[in-house]
Amino acid sequence: MNLFELFGLDVGEDLMVQDVRTDKQVRNRYSYDVGEKLVGAKKEIRALKESFLVSFSLEILAEIEKESPVEALNALDRNTLIPFSFEHEKENDVLPRVAKLKQLLVGRINKKPIVDTPTARKLYVQACRRIGHDIQSVHTSEQWVDLVVSYGMEMSNGWSAFRKNKNVTFTFKRMVEEYFDEFVDADGMELLILGKKFISLCTNSKSINSTYLRVSHELTWNDLLTKKVTTRKKSAAAWSRKLPDTLQRKGPGVKIATKPEDVVTMFGLKGMQFGHYCTEQYAKEHIGHVSEALYDLSRILGIPPEYIGLGGRLGLAIGARGSGNALAHYEPSTKVINLTRDNGVGALCHEWGHALDHFLYDCSHDFQNGSLAFLSTGKSIGNILPAMIKEKMQAVVDACKQGKxxxxxxxxxxxxxxxxxxxxxxxxxxxxxxxxxxxxxxxxxxxxxxxxxxxxxxxxxxxxxxxxxxxxxxxxxxxxxxxxxxxxxxxxxxxxxGSVYFDTAIKLDKKRTKKYWSTNHEMFARAFEAYVESALLDQEHRNDYLVCDTYSFVYPLGEQREHLNRSIKSLMEVAVPYIINSIQGVGKDEL
Known part of the structure; x- marks a missing residue:
């Protein structure tokens, strides 16, 4: 796919970077927005989504798909498509036990489609709306059993007929993961999009019986309508980056940007955004540091500077869209790196690592996916990405975890x-x-x-x-x-x-309610930082704005760091040519 076409760019013309400053930025010389407006969702998409959530029209969903597969997926939510509530069931004189059985059936449905394609999203809407309609007529436990059994028979018969007619030799799991769009329109196959937990319940008599018997006959509305109150303690930060008192850079001379338009043009970004509290002096300093940092990053990775923006896909914000206590973060939904105005120093490399990881995942789906995932997770990876890149990324993930x-x-x-x-x-x-x-x-x-x-x-x-x-x-x-x-x-x-790096991450996560440090994409991003800083030091270079403090305990150290550095270098040797060819629009058979 030609990524310039994807983002509405024509490589045959000199592109003018649009000035999209806000009213408060009118008189600013440095702190103003340029390029594509870096917002969450365009007004047109928001209007389409609001209309869809009222009508659940497949035609409107198709319009959203044209604008953004990500927004199409975001519009789909099981609880919205099947608006179930115990209060509503009580008003309709449904017995508490039957209401609970209905809830368990709905709970078996995946919150999102199990396959990430436009066809799958359309069928997910149809299947969810059908389930929501069917359970409205269920008022007894016997009717619930009959309905669940009928779903199971429909899916089993549909799959058997399809295999017989098409002479399919693949396993069901492989058909779902790789060939879903080729068989979902067959009779009896629509419900398969609802996920393996739903399929397991409906097609397994033991599962039906255990669910049926699990719900007590003594259940009351008070049991169902009384909400449990839970409190969580806010966890203290396990680690924070030590920022240098004075920013230092040591390296070859580079062209330094003097205004936001320069940054966007030099590095092929889709836009640059500044928060209203980012003063002129702050903006001027950030512009200069960003241009030096991205030049140094491109040199270490061996990628031309104009491709750092990943084909006009990546945006950069300074102090404009903070997230909690994070000093910096990458937004997969908008493809924007945000650095805080005062303390985002040293995190640019980490966030660009996330952007690369996300870009390669999207490449694997030819940019038709709606899910916001990373290649390093190793899950739901599409078939478009060359096998060599997948293998090299897996080697990096393995190097993060393996050891004693x-x-x-x-x-x-x-x-x-x-x-x-x-x-x-x-x-x-x-x-x-x-x-x-x-x-x-x-x-x-x-x-x-x-x-x-x-x-x-x-x-x-x-x-x-x-x-x-x-x-x-x-x-x-x-x-x-x-x-x-x-x-x-x-x-x-x-x-x-397990490696010391992985073991440390696991210990840090034990202090949290959700995994963070030991997730594949976070471990990759920290290892990527370590690789870049090591490469700079090998050349006796330094750039604190780009990366710093990667020799602390949360990063790979010693022999493992050296092994990971070699693995990431090997990954970049195959990933960089692929990225360049993708952006230039080289055909898939030439990659």
């Missing part, structure tokens, strides 16, 4: 209680000849293998449970060792799978 980490567990309290010795750890004591470290390592590896079979919330719950059980097992092992040898251990050291 030394751990120590305190067992001083093992001797203050009575024990009943049992379990595989005690049974293996003689096999390992009393080597308590090796016993714990073996036991930890076994627990990790069990965890690897789980996913989502189930895995998170099990991780907490296993952590407590492992600590108890270590205490019991120490007591057993004391009984056998008379040696009292205060602690037991052992090794576990």
């Amino acid at each position: 980490v030394a751990r120590v567990i305190n067992v001083e309290n093992a001797y203050s209680r009575k024990w009943y010795f049992y379990g595989v750890v005690i049974d293996s004591y003689d096999v390992f000849k009393g080597n308590v470290s090796n016993i714990l390592e073996s036991h930890h590896a076994s627990l990790c293998r069990k965890l690897d079979t789980l996913s989502g919330a189930t895995k998170t719950r099990m991780e907490r449970k296993i952590e407590k059980e492992f600590e108890k097992t270590a205490q019991m092992l120490a007591a057993y060792h004391y009984k056998k040898t008379g040696e009292k251990l205060n602690e037991i050291s052992y090794q576990v799978k």
Whole structure:
């Protein structure tokens, strides 16, 4: 795909950067917006979305698709398409138990389509609206069972007929992931877009029965309508970037931008935006530093400066769209990097790493996807991206996580209680000849293998449970060792799978309610920063505005850093030519 065409650009003409300053920026010489207006959603799209959410018209959805697949996906929400509520069910004289069964059925539906294509989004709307209509006529538990069974029969018969007629040899999972648009219009296939949890419930009699029996006959409206109140403590920042007292840059001379238009033109950005509290002096300084930083980044990566904006896809904002306590952030929905006015120093490289990761994911779907994801996640990657780039990215992710980490567990309290010795750890004591470290390592590896079979919330719950059980097992092992040898251990050291970098990220995430540090895309972005700063230092260069403080504990260090640097360099050697060719409009067969 020619990305200039995608963003309405004509490479055959000299492009004038549009001045789109706000009323408050009219007299400014530096702090004013240029290029494409960096807003969340255009007024036209907002109007279309509002109209769609009233009518659920597929024609309007198609209009939104033309404007933006991302906005089309954002417009779809299970709870909006199926407006279910216990209050409404009570008003319609539905029994509490039946209302709960309906809620469980709706809850099995994916919140978004399982496949990221325009056809899938259209069918998701149709299927959700159909479910919403059907459950309105359900007033007894028997009717609920009949409805769920009928859905299962429809999907099973549709899939069987399709396989027979088309002589399909692929597995159902592969058909859904790779060939969805080719079979969804067949009879009985519409409901498949609602996801594997919905399919599992409707096509599995055991699942239907367990769901049916799970809901108590004694359920009351008070049980359903009483909302649970939960409170969460705000977590303190686990790490903050140490900013230099004075910004330093050491490197070859570069052309320094003097106004926003220069930055947009030099680096092929779609636009640049300044917050109204970004004074003229601040804006002037940021413009100069940004131009130096992006030149240094392009030199390290081996990509021409005009391609840093990823074909007019990437925007830059200074102090204009802050997010919580973040010093900087990348917005996947708008493809904009935002740096805070005062403290965004050193984060530009990290956020550009996110933009690259996101760009490659979108490339894999030929920019037809609506989901906002990253290539480093390894999930739902399209077929357009060359296999070599996928493999190189996976190699980087693997390098982030693979290795051995030394751990120590305190067992001083093992001797203050009575024990009943049992379990595989005690049974293996003689096999390992009393080597308590090796016993714990073996036991930890076994627990990790069990965890690897789980996913989502189930895995998170099990991780907490296993952590407590492992600590108890270590205490019991120490007591057993004391009984056998008379040696009292205060602690037991052992090794576990995983790099120090990954292990540190996991420990930081234990203080949070959601994973952040150990997610693939955040680990990639920090590793990308480390690669760029290492490359600068190898040349005896420095740019604090671009990147700084990557030798602290949240980054890869030592041998792992060197290994990751080689992996990222290998990735960029294949990714950069692909990015350039994509932007220049080279055909897919030439990439």
